[in-house]
Amino acid sequence: MTATIRKGPVVGEGSSAAGGGAVSRSRRARPLITYGRWWWALPAIAMVALVHYAATAGGAVYAFTDWTGIGDFDFIGLDNFRRIFDDPKLIGSLKNTLFLAFGFLVLTNVVGLCLALALNRTLKSRYLLRVLFFMPVVLSPLAVSYVWKFIFDFKGPLNGVLGWVGMEPRTWLADPTLALWAVLLVMAWQTTGMVMVIFLAGLATVPIEIEEAAAIDGAGTWRRFRHITIPSIRPSIAIASTLMLIQGLRVFDQVMALTGGGPAGATETLATQVYKQTFALSNFGFGAALALLLTLIMLVFSVLQQVATRDRSQGA
């Protein structure tokens, strides 16, 4: 398929050419057929260079300054980071971010996998159920959070149900511990359908014949799951967990809508702090330092996850 009609020696690094080894790369003969012009890629390259690379590099520089958004600024070394780690509120927001990200990762993956297994085959209404479970994914997290804010309201339906079964009503969003769990629940409720869909795509690659053969050989449900299903959907697990971890680390909308960071900062996350410090308090340098911290955490975790999943697949 990579064979193309060219004048002169084949120039390039298509797999066949590289495998041949006898091809000279130094001779830049113009191929007979050119697919597009190189400068077609320029607008995309320019935008990515600006919005991703230049801006991120700029942010990394601001992180070491005391800039307030106007006028001059000084480089203050690691002072911003010292301030972050001296501030119990910011340490708290770091802890909250990690708790929410890992809780989100575990909850969405476990429930998503269960749903995918349940809706993989046999059930008659599985297509309709898939559509229903996926539905929250397409909605705005902000809008979804408002619905849940009502459910968690002191006079809301959740306390209504509790009262009905004879339990005390609780102030869900005003209790520091419960509020964080409430944020986690809303995040997971909205995104589990996405994980389910990723796992369903993975499960579709498991041949039914192998499962049948194993069943005939006497393997029970658990052993088939452990030794056939799990190894086959490992790539899906890697994708789903990486996506969920990164999405969990940048949690913002749900917190802003449900609690605004309260009560008394108990649900602040790094992203809400980046927003408040930078754009509400105009501490651009300090906000950039927080953003840099968040970026580094995301990069470290996504690299770790890549390494972890790669090692396992080699061992398999």
Added chain:
Amino acid sequence: MFRYSPATAVREGVVWVFALLTLLPFYFLVVTALKPSEELLTTSTSAPPSRPTLENFTEVLSGGGDNNILLALGHSVVITAASIVGLVAFGSLAAYVLSRTTRRWGTITFYGFLIAILLPTQLGLVPLYIGARQIGLVGTMWGMVVLYVGTLMPLAVFLYAGFFRNLPRDYEEAASLDGASPGRVFLRVVFPLMSPATGTVAILAGLIVWNDFFSALIFLGGSDNQTLPVSMYYYVGSLVSAWNKIFAIVLISMVPILAFYLFAQKKFIQGFAGGIK
């Protein structure tokens, strides 16, 4: 083997119970949005309204100034559509060239795009905000479109490149040998063939732009060009506990995307299942 047995029927029932429980928030949403204000306090929060009304919707939709939900809806539509057009145009061109070239710069540039997918956007937003403020793009729709197109470009290039790699070159070769210029080949041969990839790009990027709150709040908050989530955030903040009105806004914001989803649910699910890989 794996036939539909009574046990399967039980399993189906259990999944349905879970599904209905999961979808319960939608029930509260609709029921409350239809309640007149006086019923908010007199009826149970989970009971349907005894006198359903659409007055919440008409009141919320007639809000002026910063609370103009219809205007915000319009801004969201324009910004989302323009971002999708930009991503499809520039993303497909770049991905096409990069996946067809045999030169080394193509591979290196492609890796540049891939790494950008991993780079979180939060850190870049601070300098981008400052830069945009200097050239007067903060609070404008075009500034927002440039930001979204730039932010999501790596995703678009990645999706298109994956598609072009599996697209046979035969048609392009034939057109080219018949004397069509590269530009003509792209417009007349490649462009019509790439619509499945365009659908995935439009759905994934469109959803992200439509639902984005973080950067929209930073760049458009308080301006005349607020998108739906930003407007909703400020409007809801001013409504305190008037849940029937809040839910009218929430429902209005959900209806366009839900209608689109139910209309093209297969493509949505495929896009999320395969597109992200």
